[in-house]
Amino acid sequence: MNIHLSLTPLISLMAGILVLVMPKLLNLIVAIYLIAVGLIGLFGLGSLRIS
Template sequence: MNLHLSLTPLLSLLAGILILIMPKLLNFIVAIYLIAIGLVGLFGAGAIRFN
């Protein structure tokens, strides 16, 4: 049985939980999320593999 994980849904889930717990972190979470998605877009997700 193989389990394939994507980075984007995991980051979204983590960001949503943190925002619910501490709403004041919203600006930082959104900034970190956007930076991470930008880096994945620039460098490609092909190099990142979770096995």
């Protein structure tokens, strides 16, 4: 059984929930999101395969 897990949508979902819960931290959440997505793109960690 293979599970295909993509990190970018999970990070987006978590960032969106955090913005809704704590809108005062919007700048920090957006900065962390952009850094995480950039690192995922650079190092090719966009999808993990768990067997």
